[in-house]
Amino acid sequence: MPEQTTAAQTARADIPADGAGKPDAVVVRDALGVGIAVGLSGFAFGVTSAGSGLTVWQTCALSLLVFTGASQFALVGALAAGGNPLTAAAGAFFLGVRNAFYGLRLSQLLALPRVLRPFAAHWVIDETTAVSLAQPGRRAARIGFAVTGLSLYLLWNLTTLVGALGAEAIGDTDAWGLDAAGPAVFLALLAPMLKTGVDRAVAGLAVLLGLGLLPFLPAGVPVLLAALAAPAVLYVAGRRRGAGRGGTR
Template identity: 80%
Template sequence: MAEQTAPPQSTGDPTARGSGTEKPDSAVVRDALGVGIAVGLSGFAFGVTSAGSGLGLLQTCALSLFVFTGASQFALVGALAAGGNPYTAAAGAFFLGIRNAFYGLRLSQLLALPRFLRPLAAQWVIDETTAVTLPQPTRRAARIGFTVTGLTLYVLWNLTTLVGALGAKALGDTDAWGLDAAGPAVFLALLAPMLKSTTERVTAGLAILLALGLLPLLPAGAPVLVSALAAPLVLFLKGRGGTTTDDTTTEGTNPGEGR
């Protein structure tokens, strides 16, 4: 009689997604470093853009050290460079950064960090760390991905911000280099693969259309605020039209898929 194979033992990890295999730590670190280094280098573009918008060296570096959310930082300095009202610019950056609070709600459950570490980890809850952390199959892998991405990105972003701000004068006209588009381009590149359902794609497309369409009509910094209305509008229309099969999850589907 052939020897029976014992059933696989459960790891006991409450975050396991049912894939049956654990991702090697080296693979998680490699993915996290790839994202951290690639995005961290774009801090140079922010430093140059910020200095070109009229902010001083200390102001520019303080934004990266304490705000540390690239899209909001670019939105703020972009609005200021366009001559927008500082309060409108700050409001646009604030509302754009609110998304990180929703990321934190999910990551707090997934990472389950000790209470004394949570305030420190909150500083690293951004698009990139969320994108690396959520797909991980286990809590251990999620913690490694979050930590390596956050540390790499934070250090590189702040170093390259400093270099960019110091080198802004040497580059001359920053508009001619198009560096102000680097941050939004990186943000969109990270976001695009995460748009799986029709609802998500329609929401993103409508937000872009609102922002671009209102750009010549509203003060600098205001279009990004109005574009946030795309989400409730799409949800309202979806509710009136009924749930589509594209957004439903069939029974037995791995919950880690389709993120």
């Protein structure tokens, strides 16, 4: 009589338990590279946030407690443009919702003990997800997640403090273009993921909505409406697939 396989075992059957073929030192090196490179952009956030009118303590609290760079830049950017604080917070919130979907995948891949999951959840961001998913097995994924998360969290918060303290010395932050550092990093991470036509259509429509509505709506609102790109494109793609199947009958 064949052994019965549980749903949990089936779901994890495609996740190797070890990182055979990739030494731990290589995983650590790659993870540190991402953590250091992205962590340095915390300086740009600190300067931008302080230049937007937030105090040093408010700026540091955002990095310590929120710790999702694109959402932080969206929040202070909307505030700097004169947006309503509630609208700015809502835009940042919806931009950060993507991390919840990352968590669904990482929970299976990492399979961390329950006691560690609430702490690990704070580090579920674009960079830790990208490094973890790039690994060949669970051990390497755990190492990549931990090293990326720790190095990025420490450096991001340190450079945020330095940037906030040095904002006055820099002067006009708009002249330096530092407010573009966060979105630039986010786009660099997003670009390799746009592999299908649907992915590219969603990204393109979101850009058109976000930029096209910017002159007409309060700061923060275009970001919320840009989120409608995903359901709109998926709806059209579903209708086309349905029409294609109907035409072959």
